Amino acid sequence: MRTKTEKGEKVARRRRERAYATRVLAARNERHQHVDIQYANGDEQKYPNYIANYSKCLDHNELGEVDRASYESLVSAIESGDIPDFEKISTETRLRIAGPFGGRAFGLIAPDARALTVPPPPSFSSAQLAAEMVELYWIALLRDIPFVAYEEEPLVTAAIEDLSRLGEDRFKNLRPRNLFSSNYPSVSDGPRVSQLLLWSDDYDGISVEQKTN
Numbered sequence: 001m002r003t004k005t006e007k008g009e010k011v012a013r014r015r016r017e018r019a020y021a022t023r024v025l026a027a028r029n030e031r032h033q034h035v036d037i038q039y040a041n042g043d044e045q046k047y048p049n050y051i052a053n054y055s056k057c058l059d060h061n062e063l064g065e066v067d068r069a070s071y072e073s074l075v076s077a078i079e080s081g082d083i084p085d086f087e088k089i090s091t092e093t094r095l096r097i098a099g100p101f102g103g104r105a106f107g108l109i110a111p112d113a114r115a116l117t118v119p120p121p122p123s124f125s126s127a128q129l130a131a132e133m134v135e136l137y138w139i140a141l142l143r144d145i146p147f148v149a150y151e152e153e154p155l156v157t158a159a160i161e162d163l164s165r166l167g168e169d170r171f172k173n174l175r176p177r178n179l180f181s182s183n184y185p186s187v188s189d190g191p192r193v194s195q196l197l198l199w200s201d202d203y204d205g206i207s208v209e210q211k212t213n
Helices: 004-031 068-080 083-087 127-141 154-164
Strands: 201-203 206-208
Touching (some): 068 083, 127 154
Antiparallel strands (some): 201 206
């Protein structure tokens, strides 16, 4: 007659084998999923001085343009994926790129990071990027204007008129109540709220207060 310990060990082994088989099956299914290609916007080839590309922590000249050799050492490191190549990135500052291997890590939950793609950003010379820059300047100009004053503020009226002339779909039908708001569903519903989330959130049965300054 088997003891309770023997029965428990048998159940544990069976569970372990089923868990292994389940994970292998999931990995095989994921392996056969369609993988998209991540496309660039072409700015790296269009601008030989790389003025439209990521260059934080790299060497720059007095005009703020990235040093070509420094930039290309970053590209070489990304292509090789080797730690020594990242250590050799040409830079005269004490700053270093944070977490350069994050995109190469393998997660056990959800699709692999390289299986997911995002649309390429608008080109540096595109009307879309120009419109985004105009919007950012207006945000800076209006940063000290309370949302409750948007209806009567002349600068808000000027911002709406200026952005509406740019021809971007997301700037159509602008009003003081939806100026600078994201184009997610229901974002423009209700009053504007500044740096404060009023509704609590339920997480795993626990009510989490979102009120932070």
